[in-house]
Amino acid sequence: MSTPGHHTPLIDRLPKVRGKLREGAQLSKVTWFQVGGPADVMFRPADEMDLADFIKNRPADLPITVIGVGSNLLVRDGGIRGVVIRLGRPFTDAILKDGDIHAGAGALDLNVAQMAQQAGIAGLEFLSGIPGTVGGALRMNAGAYGHEIKDVLISANAIDGRGDLHTVTTREMDLTYRHCGLPEDWIFTSAILRGTPGDPAEIANRMAEIQDTRAGSQPIKSRTGGSTFANPLPDRAWEVIDAAGCRGLMIGGAQMSEQHCNFMINTGTATARDLEELGDTVRERVKKHSGVDLRWEIRRIGDRLGHSIIGKDA
Structure with a gap:
């Protein structure tokens, strides 16, 4: 219980979770630029329902910020107030089901491209040239080498600002060049991606060409954030x-x-x-x-x- 003249610590105002809550998380350690101040609190949800329950039961005045692997992110030096949500290991799975790839929002784009290649699914090679996660790709309709996420997206799951779960189609997301039309407070949790049948060896060759092009034209070994x-x-x-x-x-x-x-x-x-x-x-x-x-x-x-x-x- 707080006493007069003292504020209740933020972490004590938060709902109970099954995931992890950590005060003062150093965000410079999880962003590619390796700069920026700390988060008041970082939340790593245990699964989709843990995240939804947190959103539903959080204090109404609580600022929330969602980050992925920090590849296209600049955190300012003063840090981030409120809670930073980072979708970790429980959101990184990608599986093949009925010919489509079902990927968590925390899955690396490169890993999804590699899964598609091994399964003989063409059309997702461009993801190997995007340094980030599926969730980040959905939020900004990420693209490279002539393709965008909207070209291979069937549907996505997202949690809205009230904690309700939605399944939305590509059309409903209003994806245009580096833009997603869904509200900013919606948090993507997974997506279904579809390519076309292809030869694994040919797909591997195209991915190798993409990697060679990136290495020859971009400072991929530097502390960078991708295209500015x-x-x-x-x-x-x-x-x-x-x-x-x-x-x-x-x-x-x-x-x-x-x-x-x-x-x-x-x-x-x-x-x-x-x-x-x-x-x-x-x-x-x-x-x-x-x-x-x-x-x-x-x-x-x-x-x-x-x-x-x-x-x-x-």
Whole structure:
């Protein structure tokens, strides 16, 4: 029980769960940029029902943030207030059923592509070039090498802001370029993906080509977050960035990659502030040079040091 003048710790206000709750989780350890402050509390649900029950019974004023493997994520230096939900091992399974792949939202895109290859299912090779999870791919309609998740998606399961479970089709999700039309507070838990029959050896060759292309054109061994900005169709982001003279541009320990200038990298000493300032500087220079408004593809969340800005900007 709290006493006058004292606040009840957040973790004591949360509903009972079967999964794990941890205070002060260091988010820099679970994001690819390896920067950012801590979460007030991190919740790793035991399964879909554990997550749904938590959402239903949580305090009404509790901020919730969902993250995957942190590949396309920039956590600000002040950390994240409320509860960060991370879908771990219970959500990583992928199985073959009736010719389709049923994958948990925490399954790595690469692992799903490899399962499809072994099963002789073509059309999912592009997933091997997306560094993230199925849940993240659903939320942003991730794509690469001419294909998007909507091209292979049959349906997805998601929990809404009240804790109710829904099964939604591709049409209902209103998937467009790097966009999903479902409310931001819906949490994806699984998906059914469908390809076409193919030869495993040919599929393996296409996946190898994708990996070779990535290794030759992207700084995949650096601390990066993937593509920084969405392509401003019909242009490509890297072209307008390069034309504005931003290839190799540095602020603090953050740099626009010399290898692929639509990738920001942490050279080893960057803060989240360095990275976000670098991205905003690139946007300003591109706007001034070509009139193009670049849209962040990297999701930026949490507080800047000194004040709260939970959410994401344009």
